[in-house]
Amino acid sequence: MLKVDNIRTFYGNIEALKGITIEVNRGEIVTLIGANGAGKSTTLMSICGVTPPRTGNVVFQGQDITRTSTDKIVAQGITQVPEGRLIFPGLSVRENLNMGAYLRNDKPGIASDLERVYTLFPILKERRGQYGGTLSGGQQQMLAIGRALMARPKLLLLDEPSLGLAPIVVENIFDVIQKINAEGVTVMLVEQNAQMALSIAHRAYVLETGKVTLSGDAKQLMNDPKVKSAYLGLD
Template sequence: MLSLTGVNTYYGSIHALKGVTLTVNQGEIVTLIGANGAGKTTTLMSISGVTVPRQGTVEFLGEDITKLSTEKIVARGITQVPEGRMIFPRLTVRENLLMGAYLRNDKDNVKADEEHVYELFPKLLERSKQHGGTLSGGEQQMLAIGRALMARPKVLLLDEPSLGLAPIVVENIFEIIQRINRDGVTILLVEQNAQMALQVAHRGYVLETGQVTLEGPAKDLLEDPKVRSAYLGLD
């Protein structure tokens, strides 16, 4: 469904991604794990058109989208939940959600999707008239995910959804991620909490200094000695 082939992305003269190749099949949850600075967020940005690769290709449903603008990529069915949530603090919860549907013109379906988001996240319905900036961290993460779902994505890119959240909130967020996947949305997940990510993912990739160094079924990576030592804190 989504593939990167030999992707090299730079920030000025800094070589951030060095020939990254990976695939995401329809219906999967695929996770990228790695240390800070490994290139995980840059990989998502390269897919969504925020940072354009200098070499290599990004393909989605058989189409080369490497050089497309971000809005065209969103219109094709890829949306991203950014690290740090990046909600609009002065807009209400409902206004934030409707921003996710900005490119859509099917008002009846937009209303139905808004109701579906409230079903997934009842707290957002309770707070629909509150400004986004007044929500807790967990509620803001729910809002960021809900906003992305309002674009009706085929593939959802999730960047560090557990960042800064209490463990009980993290569990709830990951249960929702699995439910979204069961509803038919393919997910590429970047997550510092490697244990949790590998428990919910079908497959995983390990990134180190901009390169894929390990890949395989998530259950195998959970048992891999290198992964256990470097990312799970286990011997």
């Protein structure tokens, strides 16, 4: 479904990604793990056109989208849930969700997807008239994911969904990610909580200083001595 081929991405003269190659197959959950500054978020930004790579290619469903504008990338079926959620605090929950469908005009489909989001996150239905900025951190994360789903993505990019959340909320969020995947949405997950990410992913890539240093089956990587020592806190 997605092939990131030898991309190099820069912030000014600083090379953040140094020739990264990643593949995501339809129906998978693929996770990127690594320390802060490894290039995980930059990889997602390069895929969705926010920080286009200087060299290399991003190909989605057979089409080169490397130089495509972000709105057109969303229209093709890639949606990102950004780090820090970035909901609209002055809009209601319902208005935030409607913003996710801004490229769509199929009212029956939008209404159906809204109910789907409310089924996944019942608290959002309860709070649908409440300002987004008054929600808890976990509820805001649910809202950010729900807003992305309203675009009806084929590929969902998730950037640090567990950041700053209580463990029980993290478990809930990861359960929902698995449900979304089971319903047919392919997922690319950037996550500092390597244990949780590897436990739900099919495959994984380890990034270090802008390069892929390890890749393979997620369960096998969970047992890799280097991964256990560096990212799982195990000897």
